[in-house]
Amino acid sequence: FMANQSSRPGRALLVLFILIIGLSATAFIQGASSIRLGLDLQGGTSVTLQPRVSGNSGKLSSESIDQAVAIIRQRVNSLGVAESEVTATGSGTNKQIVISVPGDTGRRIVELVGQTAELRFRQVLLSGAPAPAAPDTATSTSALVTEDLKSRFAAFDCTNKSNLQGGGGDDPNSTLISCDRDGTAKYLLAPAKVLGRQVSKASSVLDTQGGGGWMVLLNFSNSGTTDFGKLTQDVVNLPQPQNQVAIVLDGLVISAPRIISAITAGNAQITGNFTQQTSSDLANVLKYGALPLAFDRGEVQQVSPTLGKDQLNAGLLAGAIGLGLVLIYSLFFYRGLGLVSVGSLVIAGLLTMLSFLVLGKSIGFTLTLAGIAGAIVSIGITADSFIVFFERLRDEVREGKSLRSAVESGWVRARRTIIVADSVSIIAAALLYFFAVGGVRGFAFTLGLTTLIDLIVVFLFTKPHMTVLAGTKFYGGGHALSGLSASRLGARQTVKVSKGGDE
Numbered sequence: 001f002m003a004n005q006s007s008r009p010g011r012a013l014l015v016l017f018i019l020i021i022g023l024s025a026t027a028f029i030q031g032a033s034s035i036r037l038g039l040d041l042q043g044g045t046s047v048t049l050q051p052r053v054s055g056n057s058g059k060l061s062s063e064s065i066d067q068a069v070a071i072i073r074q075r076v077n078s079l080g081v082a083e084s085e086v087t088a089t090g091s092g093t094n095k096q097i098v099i100s101v102p103g104d105t106g107r108r109i110v111e112l113v114g115q116t117a118e119l120r121f122r123q124v125l126l127s128g129a130p131a132p133a134a135p136d137t138a139t140s141t142s143a144l145v146t147e148d149l150k151s152r153f154a155a156f157d158c159t160n161k162s163n164l165q166g167g168g169g170d171d172p173n174s175t176l177i178s179c180d181r182d183g184t185a186k187y188l189l190a191p192a193k194v195l196g197r198q199v200s201k202a203s204s205v206l207d208t209q210g211g212g213g214w215m216v217l218l219n220f221s222n223s224g225t226t227d228f229g230k231l232t233q234d235v236v237n238l239p240q241p242q243n244q245v246a247i248v249l250d251g252l253v254i255s256a257p258r259i260i261s262a263i264t265a266g267n268a269q270i271t272g273n274f275t276q277q278t279s280s281d282l283a284n285v286l287k288y289g290a291l292p293l294a295f296d297r298g299e300v301q302q303v304s305p306t307l308g309k310d311q312l313n314a315g316l317l318a319g320a321i322g323l324g325l326v327l328i329y330s331l332f333f334y335r336g337l338g339l340v341s342v343g344s345l346v347i348a349g350l351l352t353m354l355s356f357l358v359l360g361k362s363i364g365f366t367l368t369l370a371g372i373a374g375a376i377v378s379i380g381i382t383a384d385s386f387i388v389f390f391e392r393l394r395d396e397v398r399e400g401k402s403l404r405s406a407v408e409s410g411w412v413r414a415r416r417t418i419i420v421a422d423s424v425s426i427i428a429a430a431l432l433y434f435f436a437v438g439g440v441r442g443f444a445f446t447l448g449l450t451t452l453i454d455l456i457v458v459f460l461f462t463k464p465h466m467t468v469l470a471g472t473k474f475y476g477g478g479h480a481l482s483g484l485s486a487s488r489l490g491a492r493q494t495v496k497v498s499k500g501g502d503e
Contacts, residue, residue, distance in 0.1 A: 009464030016347070016460035023354035030361040035353075037102065038368030038442065044102040045302060049295040051095060064292040065095055071291055072099065097295070102366045119196030119286060120172055121228065121268075123235050124244040124256050126150070126188035130158030130179065142242060144175060144190055153177050158186040166250040178246075180253040181272070187253055189246050193231040198224030202286040204279040207271065214279035216270040216286070225266035233262040249282075319376045326383045334390055336475060336482035340465055341386045348382055348457045352450055365445070374429075374446030381425055382454045388421070389414045389462065397484055403470040411463050418458055425451045 051065070065088050073086045076099070085100040125145050126136070135147075135154040157163060158179035170176050172192035179186050201219040220228055235243050236259045246256040247270050255272045270282070323345065331338035352375065359365035392414040396406035429448030433441050469475040475482045 009467040012460045012464040016456075019456070019460075020350065020354070023351070023358055027354055027357040027361075030358065032357040032361045035356045036360040036364070036366040038366040038371070040368050042102060043302065044100055046098060046100040047301070049097040049099065051097075051295055065097070068291045068295075069097060072097065076101070118170070118248075118250050118291075119199065120170075120192035120248040121194035121231060122176065122189035122192050122246045122248055123231065124187055124241045124246050125175070125190055126153055127241040127244070127256070128153070128186055130183055130186050132157050141239065142190075145188065149175060149177075149188060153186070153188045156186055158183045164252065166252040170248075170251050176248070176251075178248060178251060178253055180256075185253075187241075187246055187256065189248065189253075192248075194220070194224055194227045196286065198227065199286060200224070202283040204274075204276070204283040206276075207269075213271065214274040214276050215272075216274070216279050216283045218268045218270065218286070220266045220268070225264070228266070228268065229262060229264035232259045233264075235259050236262055316372070319372060319379070322376055322379050326379055330383075330386070336479070337390050337484065340462060340469070341383070343465065344386060344457050344462045345379075345382065347461050348450070348453055351453045351456065355449060355453065359449075366442075367446075368442045370440065370443040371446040374443040375450055377447055378450030378454065381422065381451055382457070384421060385418045385454055385458045386462065388417050389458070389466075393466070394484065397478075403476045403478070403484055407463075407466050407470045411466075415459075415463075419455070422451050422455050 051068075069086055069088050076084045076086060084102065085098070087098050088095060089098055090096050125142050132155050135150045156177050156179075161183075163179055164181070164183050166181075170178075172195060174191055176189045177186065178189060198221050199218050200221045203217050205215060205217050207213050207215045231245060235245060237243070240258065241256075244256045244258050247254045247268075254270055257271075274282070327338070327342055327345070330341040334341065356365065356367060389411065393406055393410035396410040397403065399406075401409065426448050429444045429451065432444035433448065436444060473479075475484055478484055
């Protein structure tokens with residue numbers, strides 16, 4: 001019965017072939033020709049962020065530094081498994097945050113994660129040309145616009161680059177004189193009515209109705225929805241520019257749209273000549289909230305690898321020795337079956353290599369020494385899967401079954417054990433990845449990925465391959481070197497008993 005229920009090995013091998021071709025084609029299209037190495041193996045980019053000390057106390061809160069480190073680490077992690085390092089150094093007023101990112105492309109990431117992302121929504125009270133001018137003598141319709149504010153607004157110079165630095169730190173409860181990011185306009189803004197922490201979601205989308213540009217779509221929390229709805233309702237019928245709401249990020253105006261109807265649905269759009277990259281970066285920064293401190297960004301520098309070639313070669317040598325020992329053991333103990341182990345490990349290695357190439361381009365995966373350790377550990381996990389299947393297969397042969405029948409019945413019994421064992425490894429890797437930081441995340445990611453590849457290889461190559469080999473004379477006939485010789489395994493002999501009871 002089990003022999004008749006045998007799977008179709010050709011279909012499984014075809015799926016595996018398509019998977020390999022698909023990964024290879026993806027890597028070729030991406031232009032991925034080499035695996036990205038982590039900070040410890042190839043060096044990268046580093047920057048030091050110096051917190052600005054406000055007020056006369058000259059003190060920095062340890063809690064605010066820790067919160068900033070946590071937010072920056074979230075932003076880095078959201079960009080992919082980049083094995084970046086975010087650490088706080090120094091003490092007192094000399095506390096700093098050091099961000100190190102692997103590779104030569106770390107400059108943009110470092111610039112991104114260091115943004116303070118203080119998002120405010122403020123009503124526009126006055127707007128004008130960027131250059132200083134004489135104060136407007138007209139009476140404002142807003143009680144917030146005093147003569148002193150008019151004079152300060154008129155004297156403010158948005159053509160001065162020092163006024164275009166931004167950086168946040170503005171008081172949301174006070175009026176603000178600010179410029180847009182390009183220095184083409186200046187604004188007098190009312191106290192903020194909606195803050196960035198009231199944003200529950202931020203995403204980058206293509207504006208298909210407003211000219212095809214990129215924008216950032218915001219969704220507010222319950223309180224944010226209420227406050228934003230009230231703000232837009234209060235200004236909708238006012239004369240220009242007081243019917244405009246400025247979207248202020250880090251002290252600079254991103255855009256100041258005119259409100260034509262109250263917005264009570266709990267969402268808003270940020271537009272401002274974004275590219276796909278800049279809109280995605282802004283959405284990513286806003287997604288994790290504002291940094292509790294404003295920072296002065298230090299010089300971006302290239303850093304050398306923290307580990308030399310000797311350490312890398314030692315790790316690779318350890319992996320090669322471990323793999324060699326597994327192969328020697330398989331060939332010595334399982335003989336012909338050991339060749340199936342060799343083929344399975346080759347397929348697993350190929351899939352792992354292609355996965356590293358594709359993930360390096362798609363999510364920024366980088367391989368570190370900790371990741372190499374995860375791959376070495378996975379060799380043992382893969383070997384365990386083969387041993388479970390082969391031992392169950394040999395037990396079935398000992399029971400006197402033919403190899404064709406033994407492959408199917410042995411697989412039915414072995415696959416549950418293989419799935420459970422690999423699932424435990426994947427769960428452990430997932431927990432390590434989500435609850436750990438630094439190099440441990442790289443170890444966990446690689447371990448989980450290679451364990452998943454082990455399941456793919458066992459189901460799509462090892463078992464179907466054994467089904468095919470069971471039909472050959474060498475394996476199916478129980479050759480002495482096949483590892484499946486019934487006599488060597490001590491298989492039960494079928495004995496025919498006569499009616500008279502004599503053998």
